[in-house]
Amino acid sequence: MRLEDMKSDIPETPDFIHKMIQNEVAKQIQDTKVMNLQRRKTWTIPKIAAVAAACTLAVSTAAYAGVNLYHWFLEKQGAYGVAVKIDADSMAKETMLPDEVPEVNLFARYIPKGMSWNDEYHLQYPEHEQTGGFSFASVLLDKNDLGQVVQDQNVIDSEERTFGEYQGVYLKYNSIAKSGTFNQRIYLVCPDLYRVIMIYIGDDVSKEDAIKVAENLVITGNTTMVKTAGMPTWSEDMIAEKIENDDDEIITSVNEKELPVYQIGDTFDLNATGEDTNGEYLTKTISAKVDSIQIADDLQLLEPDKIPEEWTEAIGADGKLSANTLNYVKSGDGINSLDEIVKSEAVNQKLVYATVTYTNNSDEEIDHMLYLGALLTMTKENGRVQIYVPTEQSGDGYDRITWDGMAKTGEMVYYNVSENYGNGGNYISSIKPDESVQLNMAWIVNENDLENLYLNVTGDGASYEFSENILKNGLVDIRK
Numbered sequence: 001m002r003l004e005d006m007k008s009d010i011p012e013t014p015d016f017i018h019k020m021i022q023n024e025v026a027k028q029i030q031d032t033k034v035m036n037l038q039r040r041k042t043w044t045i046p047k048i049a050a051v052a053a054a055c056t057l058a059v060s061t062a063a064y065a066g067v068n069l070y071h072w073f074l075e076k077q078g079a080y081g082v083a084v085k086i087d088a089d090s091m092a093k094e095t096m097l098p099d100e101v102p103e104v105n106l107f108a109r110y111i112p113k114g115m116s117w118n119d120e121y122h123l124q125y126p127e128h129e130q131t132g133g134f135s136f137a138s139v140l141l142d143k144n145d146l147g148q149v150v151q152d153q154n155v156i157d158s159e160e161r162t163f164g165e166y167q168g169v170y171l172k173y174n175s176i177a178k179s180g181t182f183n184q185r186i187y188l189v190c191p192d193l194y195r196v197i198m199i200y201i202g203d204d205v206s207k208e209d210a211i212k213v214a215e216n217l218v219i220t221g222n223t224t225m226v227k228t229a230g231m232p233t234w235s236e237d238m239i240a241e242k243i244e245n246d247d248d249e250i251i252t253s254v255n256e257k258e259l260p261v262y263q264i265g266d267t268f269d270l271n272a273t274g275e276d277t278n279g280e281y282l283t284k285t286i287s288a289k290v291d292s293i294q295i296a297d298d299l300q301l302l303e304p305d306k307i308p309e310e311w312t313e314a315i316g317a318d319g320k321l322s323a324n325t326l327n328y329v330k331s332g333d334g335i336n337s338l339d340e341i342v343k344s345e346a347v348n349q350k351l352v353y354a355t356v357t358y359t360n361n362s363d364e365e366i367d368h369m370l371y372l373g374a375l376l377t378m379t380k381e382n383g384r385v386q387i388y389v390p391t392e393q394s395g396d397g398y399d400r401i402t403w404d405g406m407a408k409t410g411e412m413v414y415y416n417v418s419e420n421y422g423n424g425g426n427y428i429s430s431i432k433p434d435e436s437v438q439l440n441m442a443w444i445v446n447e448n449d450l451e452n453l454y455l456n457v458t459g460d461g462a463s464y465e466f467s468e469n470i471l472k473n474g475l476v477d478i479r480k
Contacts (some may be wrong), residue, residue, distance in 0.1 A: 043102075049389065070189050072389055074160045077151075078335035084150045084169055086141070086189055086196070086234065087245040097142045097228055101194045102221030104138055110216035112209045117388040121212070126203060132202025134213060135182065138195045145234040153334025157207070163214040170211065174338045175203060177401050180477065184216045194318050196234045224309075250465040252387045259385055259466065260474030261454070264290050268340060270458055270473050272351055272358070274369040274427075280395050286431075288368075288457050291476045293452065296351040297321050301444060303416050311414075314349060314406040314444060321349040324405030328398035342397050348447040349407050354478070358428065359436040363379050368421050369428040373441040374456040376464040377449050389464055390449055407446040409453070410463040414442035452478040454467045 075083045108123065115133060118124050124133025157172035166188040176182035184201035197219060201210045242316060262268050274284040297320045298470050299307055316322040323346040332338040354373065360366055391401050417439035418425035430436050445453070455476040456462055458469035 013321055019310055038122070054115075070167060070191050072167055073385050074158055074169055076158070079156055080156060080332070080338055081335040082152050082171065082173065084143070084152065084171075084187070085148055086145060087147050088191075093143055093146050095143055097140065097194060099229070100225040100227055102188075102342070103224045103226055104193055104195060104197075105220050105222050106136060106197075107218040107220075108213060108216060109218060110435065112205065112213070115145060120282070124202070125298075132204040134205065134210075134212050135200040135203070135236055136314070137198045137200070138190075139198070139236075140228060140231050140233040141189065141191060141194050141196050142233045148235045151375050154332070154338060155269075161211075163211065164216060166190060166214075166217070166219070168214065170207070171286075172207065176327060176339050176341060187209065187219070187331040188214065190218070190219055193219065194228075195219075223326045226281065233362070244425045251367045252465055253358060253384055254466050254471070256380060258384050260472075263369055264476065264478060265289075266292055266402060266476070267359075268474060269361070271469075272360075272366060272369050272371075274366040277367065277403045279367075280345060281363070282366065284360070284364060284366055286366075287359045287361055289357045289359075290455060290457070290476045290478065291357055291456075293480070294355075295351040295480055296349075297348065299351060301351065302414060305416060306416055306418075309415055311406055311444065320406070321351065321444065323347060324349050324403050324407050326446070327402045328395070329400050329402055330397060331399040349405055349444055350447050351444055352443045352450075352453065352478070353440065355453060356441065356443045357436050357438045358431065360431045360433055363433050365428050365430060365432045366384050366428075368419070369431055370422070370459060371417075371426060371428060372416075372461050373412040373458045374461050375443050375445070375455045375465050377452045377453055378454050378475075387464060387466065388452075390446065403446075405446075406444045407449075409443065409449065411443055412439075412441050412443070453480070455480050 007158070070086060073085050073087060077083055084302040093473055111123065115125050120132060120134070121137070122135050124131075127132050152171065154174045155171050156174050157170070159170050161168060161170065163186065168186055171185045171187075172476070173183045173185075175181045181203050182200040183203045184205065184207070186199040186201065188199070189195040190197055197217075199210075199214060235470050236246045260268070267289045269285055271283050272289050273283050275300050293386055294301060299311065299315065299321075314321050326345050326347055327341045328343045328345075330342050331341050332340065352375065356371075356373065358371060376387055377390055378385055380386075391403075391405075412426070415426050417428060417437065419427050419429040421427050421429070428439075455468055455478050457476065458467070458473045460467050460469045463472055
């Protein structure tokens with residue numbers, strides 16, 4: 001994942017992230033420990049180097065030349081574009097990246113009032129769980145990164161400055177969506193640790209507090225050494241263009257005859273992954289049936305102890321799901337014009353509650369069977385079916401739609417059968433030959449998408465493309 005794509009937390013996850021998830025699921029089902037990725041927190045910056053919430057013993061390193069020999073350069077381009085680069089003197093440019101570097105520890109000597117560490121990567125206000133606050137990450141600083149230019153757009157505030165012991169840059173981006181978006185960044189150069197520290201900052205943090213936190217950071221190396229080979233660098237993750245592989249092209253439109261579509265109550269076959277009774281990985285043919293789909297305007301159908309905490313924020317004073325405000329956005333060029341909201345409207349949010357039965361048709365018990373549902377929004381026209389992403393719809397005078405509500409098609413969020421296994425726990429602990437297990441899944445969606453909903457229970461999590469599993473095993477028509 002390119003870190004430059006993590007500017008803010010948006011209602012729908014970008015397509016390339018969904019592609020990454022599907023590839024990762026496909027890779028992991030070849031392992032004996034199949035891990036579910038659907039419960040990842042969308043605002044989490046990937047773990048690049050260990051960043052701890054407490055300062056531990058620093059170690060000496062064969063460091064770059066003095067910190068003061070490294071400088072940030074920031075140049076404005078038009079009204080809202082900037083170019084950023086790190087440069088250094090000739091001696092520093094010849095410094096080789098060692099084979100190993102220490103892991104990084106971070107300690108905050110200043111924390112805004114009411115804020116605390118949520119985990120080792122996130123400093124935030126308790127009421128803003130999963131959104132806002134500070135997210136910390138780092139990449140390597142290689143000599144090849146020096147002088148490389150990062151182009152950025154939609155920047156409404158920027159400055160070079162010294163943050164305590166570190167040279168850095170502050171950037172603030174124009175943000176249509178509010179309430180938890182990461183619309184600020186601070187980059188710090190730490191040549192003694194061969195790192196660039198990236199601080200992603202939510203819109204619930206003032207610029208003054210953002211700068212004060214950065215000024216009071218203590219960044220050290222600990223006694224654990226990590227190999228630099230294969231670790232991402234500033235130029236790789238922030239600058240280099242990724243070459244698209246034709247084999248990875250996302251398919252969003254197919255001939256209607258190529259797509260098997262089942263109705264509620266139909267039974268169809270799937271491949272399931274899990275373990276045999278000896279703990280060995282296996283794949284077996286099972287059957288699935290979507291028994292029913294219920295639509296509700298509250299959360300009463302759900303088991304209270306399994307309701308995602310963030311969903312409770314979508315309940316109004318009347319106990320119903322609150323309306324979602326859709327903002328229709330006309331995109332600016334990011335250099336001389338910014339994105340702007342051209343109109344807004346309120347739509348109701350609805351709970352989609354699916355009851356699904358899986359049956360083991362094989363002659364062998366399947367332990368820790370992974371299951372995963374995903375919603376797709378899809379239209380049919382002239383013999384073709386087309387997947388659309390609700391936030392990427394365009395029309396007369398607008399290029400996309402944003403909102404701050406809980407409505408979200410895509411990966412399964414609620415499920416009522418789980419075990420303490422893998423990442424997320426959405427596993428059936430055991431399903432014997434000819435045995436059936438019935439379970440429930442749920443999503444919150446915008447009411448105007450109900451007429452275009454299809455359910456993918458193949459287990460690959462695909463929701464924004466026609467994956468190989470979908471084209472082989474099909475979708476279930478759950479339109480209302």
